Amino acid sequence: MSQTIEQMVAEVRAGLREKLGLRGWTLAAQLRRGRRLLPRHIRTEAIYLAQIAALADNPKLHRMIDEAKVRAAHRNVLAYLATIDLAAQRRAAALNMVASIAFGLLVTAALTILVLWWRGFV
Template sequence: MIEQDSFHRMTTELEHLLAQKHGLTSGLFETRLRKALRRAPRKVRAAAERFVQVSVQMGNPKLMRLMDPAVLEADFQLLRAHFRAIDVADRRKGLVLGVLGSVGFSLLAVAALLIIFLVWKGYL
């Protein structure tokens, strides 16, 4: 049987990691978790779905007795490890470099088309 206090501690820690690593602070916990794990591996998404299912079942005392605490703890450990492995600064750098790369490629393509046009018209 899972204790309410330990489950609340797990949920609070995951909420803190969601806010810290993804900036998700408002809305339902289930929605924020689903949004944060869109691009996560299948194993992590499955653990998140089981964790959300347990959070829904925690309101019913009879269903609470049927849950396996070892599986819940393993899912929590997997989610916590996944969120702790995220490097926020590296994600920002990757985003900036991706935008700069696409802008640079676009400028090169426009310059090449301009040169081709000028050669075609006989100005170069």
């Protein structure tokens, strides 16, 4: 195995911190904070990595680890994190905020005109 489990977990933790802004002392803590930010299949694989990191500390339990599954989970989580575009997320959030403000102004203007019409001022 070219990378140790600790190195894989460190890469995933760095990706979560960089792409999603998730902080925490451990991978499990980061995953608890970002529960809704990850799709279910990616979150499941990241939780698997967090559980395996605990097993890797014990030499007898280390033999129970399926290294192919660990590499696949690591690869899938990093591949998903690589697809996240921070600039697009910021643009979408700004656009949603502008759209909600515009909708509120439109509804307020329509209600004001409606009240003026009912009162006979228009």
